[in-house]
Each structure stands twice: as C-alpha cells, then as structure tokens.
Amino acid sequence: MKAVQIYLWLHIILTASVPVNTFNPFGKMFDGVKNLWQKIYNPDESCDSKWISFNETGLQVDLESKLFGQHIASRVILKAVNGFMSNDNPKKPLVLSLHGRTGTGKNFVSNLIAENIYKEGMDSSFVHVFTAELHFQHKRKFEIYKAQLQQWIKGNVTNCARSMFIFDEMDKMHPGLIDSIKPYLDYYHKLDGVSYRKAIFIFISNAEGDIITQTALDFWNEGRAREEIELKDLETLLSVSAFNNNSGLQHSRLITKHLVNFFIPFLPLEDRHVVQCVLAEMKARRLQPDQNVADQVARDLVYFPKSERVFSVRGCKTIQSKLDIYI
Numbered sequence: 018m019k020a021v022q023i024y025l026w027l028h029i030i031l032t033a034s035v036p037v038n039t040f041n042p043f044g045k046m047f048d049g050v051k052n053l054w055q056k057i058y059n060p061d062e063s064c065d066s067k068w069i070s071f072n073e074t075g076l077q078v079d080l081e082s083k084l085f086g087q088h089i090a091s092r093v094i095l096k097a098v099n100g101f102m103s104n105d106n107p108k109k110p111l112v113l114s115l116h117g118r119t120g121t122g123k124n125f126v127s128n129l130i131a132e133n134i135y136k137e138g139m140d141s142s143f144v145h146v147f148t149a150e151l152h153f154q155h156k157r158k159f160e161i162y163k164a165q166l167q168q169w170i171k172g173n174v175t176n177c178a179r180s181m182f183i184f185d186e187m188d189k190m191h192p193g194l195i196d197s198i199k200p201y202l203d204y205y206h207k208l209d210g211v212s213y214r215k216a217i218f219i220f221i222s223n224a225e226g227d228i229i230t231q232t233a234l235d236f237w238n239e240g241r242a243r244e245e246i247e248l249k250d251l252e253t254l255l256s257v258s259a260f261n262n263n264s265g266l267q268h269s270r271l272i273t274k275h276l277v278n279f280f281i282p283f284l285p286l287e288d289r290h291v292v293q294c295v296l297a298e299m300k301a302r303r304l305q306p307d308q309n310v311a312d313q314v315a316r317d318l319v320y321f322p323k324s325e326r327v328f329s330v331r332g333c334k335t336i337q338s339k340l341d342i343y344i
C-alpha cells in the first residue's frame with residue numbers, strides 16, 4: 018500500500034469513528050500523525066548541506082545551454098561562484114555587480130546561481146530579493162530603509178551564513194542606501210559575533226547598458242567577433258560609470274574600497290541569440306524546436322541602432338509571449 022493511501026485511511030478511520038462536537042483524543046493524535054508526516058515528506062528547509070550545496074557541473078551546463086550571447090558573464094560567473102563556494106574560509110562575501118540592457122539575462126543568471134546552490138532555488142528561504150520599487154520606494158523613508166536593510170541582512174545571515182541577497186533595479190535605488198551595508202561586505206572576520214563572509218550579494222542594474230552597447234557596436238563596426246570582447250575591455254568602464262552616474266552605486270564606498278568582486282557586463286543580444294532563446298524556450302515547453310518559427314520570432318523584434326539594426330531592443334525578454342502567437 019502506498020504511503021498516501023495509508024495516510025488517507027488513517028484520516029478516514031480517525032475522523033469517522035469519532036462523533037463531531039465531542040472530546041476527540043483521536044483528533045489530536047491525528048494532528049500529531051499529520052505533522053509527523055509533513056515533517057518526513059516535506060521537511061522544513063534548513064541551513065545545511067542537505068539543502069545548500071553547490072553543483073558546479075550543474076551551473077556550467079546551465080550557463081552553456083541556457084544563457085546565450087554572454088561569453089564574458091558566463092565565464093566570469095562560473096569562475097567566481099566556483100572559487101567562492103569551494104573555499105571554506107572566504108575572506109569576504111562574494112559581491113557581483115551585473116550590468117546590461119534589459120532582456121540580456123541578468124536576472125536569469127541570478128536564478129541559475131540560486132538553483133545550483135539551493136535545493137529550493139529561488140524559493141529557498143535563504144535567497145532574498147530586494148527591488149527598489151517594492152522595498153525602497155519612498156525617498157523620504159531613506160533613514161528607515163537603511164536601518165531596515167541592515168537589520169534584514171544581519172538577521173538573515175545570523176540565521177544562515179550561506180544566504181544570498183539579490184538587489185534588482187539597483188539604478189532605481191536611492192544612492193547611498195547600499196552603503197549602509199558596506200561593513201557586511203568588507204573584510205571583517207566577524208561583526209557583533211556574526212560572520213558575513215559566506216554570503217553572496219548580487220547587484221543588478223540596467224544603468225551601464227549604453228556603455229556596453231557602445232563597446233559591442235565598436236567591435237561590430239570594426240568587423241571583429243563579439244567573442245573577442247574581454248572583461249578588461251569593460252570592467253573599468255563599468256565601475257567608473259557606476260561610480261559617476263545614477264547606478265545605485267553612485268559615489269559608493271563599495272567601489273572605492275574595492276568591495277565588489279566583479280563588474281560583469283551583459284552584452285546586447287543579436288538576432289542569432291534571440292533565435293537560440295526561442296529554440297530553448299520551445300524545448301523548455303516540450304515543443305518540437307522549430308527553426309522557422311524561431312527565425313520568424315527573431316525577425317519580428319525591434320533592433321537598434323536604427324541604421325544598422327544589430328541588437329534586439331528588449332533582448333530575449335518578450336519572446337515568451339511572442340512565441341504564443343507563432344505556435
């Protein structure tokens with residue numbers, strides 16, 4: 018007999034044999050059985066290796082097969098996360114700052130990282146996403162937000178050292194807010210008895226999209242392969258621009274103190290990458306991948322600059338809904 022069946026029988030016997038509205042010791046017993054059952058089949062996530070363990074191969078395969086057109090991000094992220102997770106005693110938390118236009122895969126990559134570290138992926142209670150619009154909307158509450166953010170990070174890292182914090186829409190965040198957590202990102206052994214060195218912080222920003230696009234366009238105009246673009250062509254540009262412009266990291270000591278491990282560029286996507294995105298989406302939906310459909314979806318997107326039409330304006334962002342129309 019299946020476990021579920023036993024469970025159902027127990028339920029029926031224990032509830033049916035006792036009249037309602039009377040003292041019901043079996044009801045209590047049943048609750049006990051039920052709780053035990055839930056604990057066995059759906060135990061609470063805990064901060065240990067059963068729930069948190071890095072799958073290096075998994076991340077590598079995911080990056081290679083699901084992320085398109087991002088040779089720099091793919092390589093740097095795999096190295097950075099792998100190096101960090103295989104070090105039992107890191108000197109500081111891992112801090113990644115992801116930059117690029119919308120639809121180039123920044124949030125997607127954060128999900129891949131979470132899925133290959135936490136068994137529950139983005140649903141893990143140790144993964145926290147903050148967005149400017151949801152959590153830090155009102156400028157006048159700046160001081161409250163600062164205190165709140167510090168408290169949240171501290172509370173959550175106290176709960177679990179291997180916590181992950183994703184800050185989406187950094188460019189919409191009040192400049193200076195992120196500096197309130199600077200001590201946690203620094204090279205401290207412990208602060209107030211808490212060590213933050215095993216935590217991961219990911220900042221996501223659209224702000225430096227133009228600089229990245231310009232570099233990609235320069236390569237394109239010179240007839241050089243996009244794959245020749247290297248991290249060093251962009252990393253300094255990104256950090257300088259993030260420091261000078263409204264990026265959420267403006268005038269941030271995270272930059273002057275070199276507390277961001279990597280500034281990672283996400284390149285604007287060409288039509289061939291959009292085609293790959295569509296084919297991957299079909300596969301994910303268990304449809305037969307159809308090159309013609311993929312070509313058509315890619316063809317119907319909007320590209321820029323106006324004259325050259327090289328890059329997809331919204332990257333791969335809208336292809337999920339577009340695909341519905343073509344199939």
Ligand SMILES: *[C@@H]1O[C@H](CO)[C@@H](O)[C@H](O)[C@H]1NC(C)=O
Nearest residue numbers: 145146168169170171172173
């Ligand atoms: C952890 O962070 C969340 C926000 O993601 C917050 O609501 C919660 O209170 C924090 N937990 C602790 C113990 O501080």
Ligand SMILES: *[C@@H]1O[C@H](CO)[C@@H](O)[C@H](O)[C@H]1NC(C)=O
Nearest residue numbers: 224227257258259261262263
């Ligand atoms: C940001 O700052 C850099 C360097 O200071 C500058 O060259 C660039 O034009 C700025 N970008 C934007 C979008 O304002």
